[in-house]
Amino acid sequence: MTGRGFGSPLRQAPGASGDYAPPEACQRPLYWAAAGALALLALVAAFEFLVYSDVFHAREQRRLGNVDALRGVRPAQLIEELQAYFRAGGLELMDQPLFSYRERQHYRDVKRLLRLGRPAMFALCGVLVMVGVGLWRRARRCVGGVWQATVAVCYRSAALLAVVPVLGCLVALDFDRTFLSLHQVLFDSRTWVLPSYSLTARLFPRPFFVDFGLIYLVAISLSALLLLLVGWTLNRGRDRSRAAA
Numbered sequence: 123m124t125g126r127g128f129g130s131p132l133r134q135a136p137g138a139s140g141d142y143a144p145p146e147a148c149q150r151p152l153y154w155a156a157a158g159a160l161a162l163l164a165l166v167a168a169f170e171f172l173v174y175s176d177v178f179h180a181r182e183q184r185r186l187g188n189v190d191a192l193r194g195v196r197p198a199q200l201i202e203e204l205q206a207y208f209r210a211g212g213l214e215l216m217d218q219p220l221f222s223y224r225e226r227q228h229y230r231d232v233k234r235l236l237r238l239g240r241p242a243m244f245a246l247c248g249v250l251v252m253v254g255v256g257l258w259r260r261a262r263r264c265v266g267g268v269w270q271a272t273v274a275v276c277y278r279s280a281a282l283l284a285v286v287p288v289l290g291c292l293v294a295l296d297f298d299r300t301f302l303s304l305h306q307v308l309f310d311s312r313t314w315v316l317p318s319y320s321l322t323a324r325l326f327p328r329p330f331f332v333d334f335g336l337i338y339l340v341a342i343s344l345s346a347l348l349l350l351l352v353g354w355t356l357n358r359g360r361d362r363s364r365a366a367a
Contacts, residue, residue, distance in 0.1 A: 149260055149271065156253040157278030160349075163246040164283060168341040170239045172334060174205055182330055192321060193220055200325060204229065208236045225322045228313035235308060269356060276353030283346035290339040301331060 172178055179201045188197040200220070207229065221229070257271045293300045305314050316323050 149257065149274075152253055152257045152260070153271065153274045153278055156250060156257060156275045157282055159246050159249040159253065160275065160279040161282040163243060163250065164279075164345045165286065165342065166239055166242050166246065168338060168345065170243070172338055172341070173208070173236060173239075176202075178334075178337065182333060183325075185333075186327065186329065188324065192324060195220065197325060200321075208233050221321055222316075224313050225316060225320060228309065228316070228322070231309045231313060273353045273357045276349045276356070280346045280349040280353065283342055283349070286342045287339050287346075290335065293335070297332065297335075298328075301328075 176198075180198060183197040183201070191197075192200065257275075258268060260267070260271075305311075
């Protein structure tokens with residue numbers, strides 16, 4: 123008989139061959155590998171979405187009071203050109219005297235960091251496919267194995283993502299120190315320390331990054347809840363199927 127819960131032993135499917143071990147013993151590493159790749163994919167995708175979201179940036183510039191032109195250029199146009207620079211590497215904006223030499227150097231550093239996002243997403247998708255195939259090949263040997271594997275991955279991914287908001291709350295206790303430490307690790311100190319009157323400081327002051335972090339944490343929390351809901355729904359559906367049988 124098959125027990126309740128996604129971690130219970132399952133019967134070997136009719137016609138399946140080869141040795142069989144309970145899923146929690148033989149598939150646990152694959153569960154965590156798939157869950158980790160899925161969680162990382164959600165983290166990178168949410169970050170990419172916010173960086174290139176016109177709605178988010180327009181809202182932030184209105185909230186910051188940047189409704190008039192800055193040095194003769196609308197804030198929305200400046201951000202659009204920065205986004206295009208980060209995506210494709212165009213040099214038109216960088217050649218204009220809108221930004222100081224230090225600002226341009228900093229944007230080059232930011233571009234190098236952001237351009238890792240798209241390859242990382244493709245790599246994580248590849249990992250998910252490979253691990254998913256491995257899970258499917260093992261899980262199909264068991265009655266209800268594929269269903270169980272999907273539920274297990276959803277629950278584990280939700281648990282991993284739930285750690286991020288907790289860490290975010292700890293970061294919020296001393297946001298300035300964390301912000302400073304991240305910049306010291308990721309960027310050259312000769313480029314990111316900018317005067318308050320610089321164009322970059324006016325476009326992206328401290329409140330901008332606070333809002334970015336809050337919205338990012340909300341997006342990750344919603345992703346974790348969605349995965350939890352999917353896992354719970356599938357688990358409940360499987361229990362109903364068993365009851366009907």
